[in-house]
Amino acid sequence: MILEIQRQTNYSLQPIHQRVSVTFRYQVHFTKGLFQLDNPLLARVMTASENSPKQAIAIVDAGLVSQHQDLIAQLSTYARRYNHAFQLAAVKVVAGGEATKNDPQAIEQIQQLIHQTGLCRHSYVLAIGGGAVLDMAGYAAATAHRGIRLIRVPTTVLAQNDSGVGVKNGINAFGKKNFLGTFAPPYAVLNDCDFLYSLDDRDWRSGIAEAIKVALIKDASFFDAIASSVPALVRRDMDAMQQLIYRCAQLHLEHIANSGDPFEMGSSRPLDFGHWAAHKLEQLTDYSLRHGEAVAIGIALDSTYSYLLGLLSRGEWQQILDLLEALGFALYVPQMRQDRLFQGLTEFREHLGGELTLMLLQALGQGIEVHEVDPLLYGEAIAILADRSRE
Amino acid sequence: MILEIQRQTNYSLQPIHQRVSVTFRYQVHFTKGLFQLDNPLLARVMTASENSPKQAIAIVDAGLVSQHQDLIAQLSTYARRYNHAFQLAAVKVVAGGEATKNDPQAIEQIQQLIHQTGLCRHSYVLAIGGGAVLDMAGYAAATAHRGIRLIRVPTTVLAQNDSGVGVKNGINAFGKKNFLGTFAPPYAVLNDCDFLYSLDDRDWRSGIAEAIKVALIKDASFFDAIASSVPALVRRDMDAMQQLIYRCAQLHLEHIANSGDPFEMGSSRPLDFGHWAAHKLEQLTDYSLRHGEAVAIGIALDSTYSYLLGLLSRGEWQQILDLLEALGFALYVPQMRQDRLFQGLTEFREHLGGELTLMLLQALGQGIEVHEVDPLLYGEAIAILADRSRE
Structure with missing residues (x-):
């Protein structure tokens, strides 16, 4: 067999030293009225890398919806207005707080939704809520197709200044906090201070x-x-x-x-x-x-x-x-x-x-x-x- | 509030451009008689970064065990001989071939084993078998503690020259091949040609x-x-x-x-x-x-x-x-x-x-x-x- 490498006994095949460098880039935006029709930020972020309209699903914190009952209608209206940028294939409301990270089915349901809506790897999972919801939805997004783009919309002080801007996701398992998860930088983070008005003290x-x-x-x-x-x-x-x-x-x-x-x-x-x-x-x-x-x-x-x-x-x-x-x-x-x-x-x-x-x-x-x-x-x-x- | 940044209205808070670079390094070794007592390679790989003895669990392809019935005994003997390098906390035999990637419980059982044995993030999951077993065990390792070190021992031609040396893992879900998984470079890959003798044609x-x-x-x-x-x-x-x-x-x-x-x-x-x-x-x-x-x-x-x-x-x-x-x-x-x-x-x-x-x-x-x-x-x-x- 004619190869560039020399004929050698098995033991003397030299180890191959592999070095893999990966660079992730994302922007953390600060805005208000994210889903108001005169705010083009979300649509711009979605079409920043490609011009064709993208698919997206939204995962929304139930705690947030209870404070902002028009949120989902607003999001749908926004999607219709910006339909050259993206189509909202589904909206799913999930429990907020640690409950969502303690429920193994929550992850599975989002993965299933990604499958059913036929999202491709360059589509978006738009996670809207507190840190726990972002962590859980982020884990689902990071594992479906080995990583669908995640846009985080953190709606609490904690998520806007810490977990929501970082590179981790995770859920709790076997009684251990964040036992399962990955390192997966988001595609973008959109901090909207208007959500903070409705937080309890x-x-x-x-x-x-x-x-x-x-x-x-x-x-x-x-x-x-x-x-x-x-x-x-x-x-x-x-x-x-x-x-x-x-x-x-x-x-x-x-x-x-x-x-x-x-x-x-x-x-x-x-x-x-x-x-x-x-x-x-x-x-x-x-x-x-x-x-x-x-x-x-x-x-x-x-x-x-x-x-x-x-x-x-x-x-x-x-x-x-x-x-x-x-x-x-x-x-x-x-x-x-x-x-x-x-x-x-x-x-x-x-x-x-x-x-x-x-x-x-x-x-x-x-x-x-x-x-x-x-x-x-x-x-x-x-x-x-x-x-x-x-x- | 006195901060380096200027007092601005919310809209004018500048976006933060984040750039995260990560470099992964791993070696692909070629050897024979990997678990023979006179072969120090595995023990050396385990202690390459730290001197203290490490914990490891082994996930072994059932198809391989049926061809090499003394494999697990050999591995245990090897671990006793090299106990300054590592302790073998558990060995788990899993179905080989696509069956293991089609079984959602397989992942969960390995994650549970990692929990039960109290493996830390710098411990090792030693995956031994064909590409499917490496993919499945690799996914479990990549998600527990957001990534435990994975040492792959590919035992088929396909795994030794392709999937086993790469940066992906995954399982099948919803009838879609590799629907779930992550990108996660291994810690090391150990190719032992002796395993190839027992492959069927x-x-x-x-x-x-x-x-x-x-x-x-x-x-x-x-x-x-x-x-x-x-x-x-x-x-x-x-x-x-x-x-x-x-x-x-x-x-x-x-x-x-x-x-x-x-x-x-x-x-x-x-x-x-x-x-x-x-x-x-x-x-x-x-x-x-x-x-x-x-x-x-x-x-x-x-x-x-x-x-x-x-x-x-x-x-x-x-x-x-x-x-x-x-x-x-x-x-x-x-x-x-x-x-x-x-x-x-x-x-x-x-x-x-x-x-x-x-x-x-x-x-x-x-x-x-x-x-x-x-x-x-x-x-x-x-x-x-x-x-x-x-x-």
């Missing part, structure tokens, strides 16, 4: 925790900015919230683009500061804690632990707890006393892989990674938060 | 079709090399097969690395030459055609169509059919007469996305893409192959 507040998190590990001036805008945020000033969301999204996106490990193949995951306890507490409270509320507790816990370890000054530690409380976050729930909380550390390690790597704080805006924890000291941190909650 | 031959395919679109000298080695391949000469597998794997890997579109975001998929009919015929024959056998028919069909279109010379077209027949491939099945065959074109377009893009041939080693097909001319091509099969 808990959801308005909840997403702010992720902004505090990213400020604490990345940007002290952002932390100060949030602290100065507490009164505006508490009285639900939309401009203050927009500024917060923009900067928070920016910091998350910068980290993903420049960390060198966007698909988290290493053991380090700085953006998960405060999240090991948060994820476990969501589960231990049967998801009565919302994600951001649990993150606020996780931040308080890991900040207190950082202080007790001597990493963080007493003054800065107090500033963190004060800010969280000023915004109205509770920093303690009884479930923190359960030994099972520390299973969260094991699950966190498994989920990241390799050596346990925990982000702590050494200053406002400055994280530091540790690879060991002292459960007794964590117990002390919990006791401090419990005491403080009784004051 | 159909599986020995079947994988050669993928080598002919990649030769036809990429490398005329490889096509000639295969043609000259027909006698050796027919008498099952392992050295000739190794050369073929190596060059075929190399061409597939080069394409993935250098095409500029490894995750197939465009509409072009040259490596799927001959595959639109192949995928549909597998389904129309209830998978009694093996993948490579179906690909041989697909190649014959699209080559004949290329000839009838005037793209390919009569002499080169004949060389292609002659080579396929000399290797023992049948080039016609009655299911080709069914109108449903052409549904395969629609499904192919949906699966790739965007405009229909079909690879045809203009010469040996030179593909050409077209965006339209003439069903009548395809009918003629099928009639020619039917006639030829009666001779």
Whole structure:
């Protein structure tokens, strides 16, 4: 057999070193009145890469529909007006919140809808809702045809500034948060601040925790900015919230683009500061804690632990707890006393892989990674938060 | 609120342009006696990135176990010998062939096993078997914890030179081949030629079709090399097969690395030459055609169509059919007469996305893409192959 390669015994066939580089690009837009007829953004995004009209299906958060009862009619009207850009093949309303990530059938139903409507890989799944709906619909889109284009329309503070702009999707399985999912950058993200007016106070507040998190590990001036805008945020000033969301999204996106490990193949995951306890507490409270509320507790816990370890000054530690409380976050729930909380550390390690790597704080805006924890000291941190909650 | 960004109205918040680059690296090794105690390759691969012992589970093709009844014992002995490198937490035998890709429970059972054994993201799923088992186990691994490391041990000609070295996984759903799956490069691929001795003649031959395919679109000298080695391949000469597998794997890997579109975001998929009919015929024959056998028919069909279109010379077209027949491939099945065959074109377009893009041939080693097909001319091509099969 005549080949360029030499005739060799089997053992001496040289290994082939494969290197595959992939670049994903997407835009995060900020708008209002996304589905109003005079707003061409969505139609423009859909036809940005090809001129022919595209197929789309919409997956909509039931919680959102209950607040915006005309939403689906509005979307259909919009689709008719922009039918040169896209056809809306189906609209499906799904349960909002963690319920949708805990239901294995939800994924299957969307995959089936993609099959039935004959969507091609260059068609769109338009996911409209809170982070949980985006995570679930994103997982379905990422696996059908090995990845249909996903346009995310995050409708909560949390989704607009964190999960909705990132590169992950997922659902819960076997009692483990985000056990199943993929890394799959979206095709585009469309943040519409009008959706935030209808959030209840808990959801308005909840997403702010992720902004505090990213400020604490990345940007002290952002932390100060949030602290100065507490009164505006508490009285639900939309401009203050927009500024917060923009900067928070920016910091998350910068980290993903420049960390060198966007698909988290290493053991380090700085953006998960405060999240090991948060994820476990969501589960231990049967998801009565919302994600951001649990993150606020996780931040308080890991900040207190950082202080007790001597990493963080007493003054800065107090500033963190004060800010969280000023915004109205509770920093303690009884479930923190359960030994099972520390299973969260094991699950966190498994989920990241390799050596346990925990982000702590050494200053406002400055994280530091540790690879060991002292459960007794964590117990002390919990006791401090419990005491403080009784004051 | 004091932020670096200017105070703006909502509409004027500038979009954020996100760019995420990810680089995957993996090695494709060629060895023999992979699980023999004097072969340290597998243990070395497992500890290449970290020194501490790793967890692994093995997913093994039942068809392989029936041919190598001591395989699992051998693997366990190997794991005990190399316990400084890895611990074998579980071994699961799964059905081989398309059955495993048609069974939605197969995926779930592996995901559950990953949960039960507490594998972390840096642990290994060791998938051992034919392409279908690698595809299915790869999909399970790619989604658990958003991607556990996958080591593929392809044990057929087809898997060693094509699917097993690439970046895709998948299962069939809703009657559509590979409807669900992801793009997820493996951690490593270990090709052991010893497994090829026990293949039946159909599986020995079947994988050669993928080598002919990649030769036809990429490398005329490889096509000639295969043609000259027909006698050796027919008498099952392992050295000739190794050369073929190596060059075929190399061409597939080069394409993935250098095409500029490894995750197939465009509409072009040259490596799927001959595959639109192949995928549909597998389904129309209830998978009694093996993948490579179906690909041989697909190649014959699209080559004949290329000839009838005037793209390919009569002499080169004949060389292609002659080579396929000399290797023992049948080039016609009655299911080709069914109108449903052409549904395969629609499904192919949906699966790739965007405009229909079909690879045809203009010469040996030179593909050409077209965006339209003439069903009548395809009918003629099928009639020619039917006639030829009666001779």
